[in-house]
Amino acid sequence: MNLLLQTTQHNLQGQIAVTGSKSETNRLLLLKALFPNITLANTSNSDDSEVMQKALVGNDEIVDIHHAGTAMRFLTAYFAVNEGRDVVMTGSSRMQERPIKILVEALAQLGVEISYEKEVGYPPIKIKGKKVTASKVTLAADVSSQYISALLLVASKLENGLELTLEGEITSIPYIKMTLALLNDLDIQTSFEGNVIKVYPKESIVSKEMVVESDWSSASYFFSLVALADTASITLTSYKENSLQGDSELVSLYEKLGVKTTFQNNKMTLVKQENFKYETVNFELNNTPDIAQTIVVTCLGLGIGCHLTGLHTLKIKETDRLEALRIELTKLGANISVTNDSLTLTASENINHNVKISTYNDHRMAMAFAPLALKVPIIIEDAGVVSKSYPDFWNDLKALSFEISEL
Structure with missing residues (x-):
């Protein structure tokens, strides 16, 4: 199943119940x-x-x-x-x-x-x-x-x-x-x-x-959506401020990408910061390598550079994620280089339209690239792969007014 993702809605509002971790x-x-x-x-x-x-x-x-x-x-x-x-x-x-x-x-x-x-x-x-x-x-x-x-x-x-x-x-x-x-x-x-x-x-x-607390890795895609929208306020359930999950580091990382997070009654609300001053980010992701794909795509969409380290385990995941990112981001017009444990993206304003993103049997490749639809129409190949961790993902994007059509 190949999906075309696009949207004319750049003000994202909604509440999403994310599946358990x-x-x-x-x-x-x-x-x-x-x-x-x-x-x-x-x-x-x-x-x-x-x-x-x-x-x-x-x-x-x-x-x-x-x-x-x-x-x-x-x-x-x-x-x-x-x-x-x-x-x-x-x-x-x-x-x-x-x-x-x-x-x-x-x-x-x-x-x-x-x-x-x-x-x-x-x-x-x-x-x-x-x-x-x-x-x-x-x-x-x-x-x-x-x-x-x-x-x-x-x-x-x-x-x-x-x-x-x-x-x-x-x-x-x-x-x-x-x-x-x-x-x-x-x-x-x-x-x-x-x-x-x-x-x-x-x-x-x-x-x-x-x-079971809801899944923080799955929440990462909403942090990315909020960062890339013009304005946004998205509430996610059920999350704890003092989480056991390593990917809860998203809160502090995405604060540097213009997303403010607040907690109330086991819910987490993500809000786009107005007039935020973006700059190249350097993140050490030794403890949170699963969110590297989301972060680099966010940076591409924002037109800023990033240098991510601590990624050595990504080479033995569902695919060699570092090589997969290099190939797919290059298709989009990005200037990216990878080593065995790091990734560097150069700031650029241009993103190619209607690019087909290969997913390599990797759920995170499909979901990490989806938020780019806020910037350009994008095609996700083998989109059903998201069922590995987040079967409701495409329906939850539709709830945020994304137009998703099967090709």
């Missing part, structure tokens, strides 16, 4: 599988969370998680410590190019047996679930936080808990802290001192309802 939902789905007396509310309706849920409640010998990277990592740890359960974990062709070796080697330190079905270091993998008594793991600190969170989520069900030592400089700390905060909410004892994280064993917990 995919990051929080997937963590809580796994914890609910370990502690069935948890109940969940406002869960994500994303493809990734549906895949995760299906795998956790099913009894299949082959578990196919399609494009869902979080599910691949979390479920690898879950099945590894699920005594007597043997499964093969597989996914899409892109998933079979995304590394899993770091997590497999970490689980091997706990005595778990995992073998590779095809290429060493990559899915599909065969897991023989077993009871784990070992409790110490050492891991490089600069790896994807999903590897670390996968271990922490299952740790309380290990006989002796887990002591995880991270070697080097830790990246994506907010996501690690989110995982630990969710464990603490369930009265699972943890500590995080220096480079050592401990999770203590817990046999059972009291019944509890966990309400």
